[in-house]
Amino acid sequence: MKMLLCPICQTELRRTEKQMKCENGHSFDLARQGYVNLMINGKKSSGDDRDMVKSRHLFLEEGFYAPLRDHVSNLIASRKPQVLVDAGCGEGYYTKVCAQHAREAYGFDLSKAALKLAAANDAKTHYAIASLAHLPLADESVDVLLSVFAPFDEAEFQRVLKADGLLIQVQPGPYHLYELKQILYERVQLHEPTVHSRSFDVVKAETLTYPMEIHDPQHLQALFQMTPYYWKSPKESRSRLQAQSVLQVRASFHIVCYRKQVKK
Numbered sequence: 587m588k589m590l591l592c593p594i595c596q597t598e599l600r601r602t603e604k605q606m607k608c609e610n611g612h613s614f615d616l617a618r619q620g621y622v623n624l625m626i627n628g629k630k631s632s633g634d635d636r637d638m639v640k641s642r643h644l645f646l647e648e649g650f651y652a653p654l655r656d657h658v659s660n661l662i663a664s665r666k667p668q669v670l671v672d673a674g675c676g677e678g679y680y681t682k683v684c685a686q687h688a689r690e691a692y693g694f695d696l697s698k699a700a701l702k703l704a705a706a707n708d709a710k711t712h713y714a715i716a717s718l719a720h721l722p723l724a725d726e727s728v729d730v731l732l733s734v735f736a737p738f739d740e741a742e743f744q745r746v747l748k749a750d751g752l753l754i755q756v757q758p759g760p761y762h763l764y765e766l767k768q769i770l771y772e773r774v775q776l777h778e779p780t781v782h783s784r785s786f787d788v789v790k791a792e793t794l795t796y797p798m799e800i801h802d803p804q805h806l807q808a809l810f811q812m813t814p815y816y817w818k819s820p821k822e823s824r825s826r827l828q829a830q831s832v833l834q835v836r837a838s839f840h841i842v843c844y845r846k847q848v849k850k
């Protein structure tokens with residue numbers, strides 16, 4: 587973990603047997619699975635909880651989002667980045683595959699439950715509990731930065747990305763899970779992707795859309811639980827969804843590649 591900085595004094599962290607330590611004596615524990623907790627004040631991690639992570643893991647392991655993962659991985663492959671960072675990596679589903687193209691890879695997330703899984707399944711990537719608004723990384727140290735369904739901190743991403751670095755953002759496309767929303771709501775609102783152009787230029791923007799067929803009620807429930815609608819849907823909508831024996835639903839992702847704006 588050569589690259590990580592102490593979140594308190596921003597000096598380099600070095601690994602000891604069970605901890606990471608900086609030269610000023612700040613130390614952070616390494617978990618059994620290998621990730622490190624870089625939150626200050628022993629703050630409880632506030633990311634996705636265990637049930638949410640379990641559902642998402644189950645769904646992703648079925649391969650429903652594999653076309654997206656492979657698409658993102660292909661965007662990176664030819665660049666052969668020195669340093670790849672996944673900001674908001676969750677259980678490392680996208681990180682692990684993309685990390686194969688990089689010399690060093692890092693995954694940051696607030697969810698301990700997610701990082702446990704990530705670190706246990708991926709020996710190459712260095713995983714840490716860290717705030718996406720204060721990444722434990724030096725200025726201009728990252729070649730490829732991924733933000734997949736994660737909070738987007740434009741100023742912080744601008745800070746850590748190298749001048750010729752690539753930032754890839756994945757958001758739900760307008761028709762993502764449209765048919766699922768039709769079951770849940772009377773009026774379906776389309777998701778509007780956000781473009782961040784204050785300090786970045788768009789190199790390429792594309793939409794990846796494909797049909798999914800979900801038969802297993804467990805997978806359907808898992809997909810539902812992964813969405814923001816899970817907490818907002820009334821009981822009747824939930825029962826309507828549970829009554830489905832099969833769901834034909836679109837997956838649609840908006841993928842934007844950015845580079846840093848050249849300072850004039």
Ligand SMILES: [Zn+2]
Pocket residue numbers: 592593594595596597608609610611612
């Ligand atoms: Zn320190």
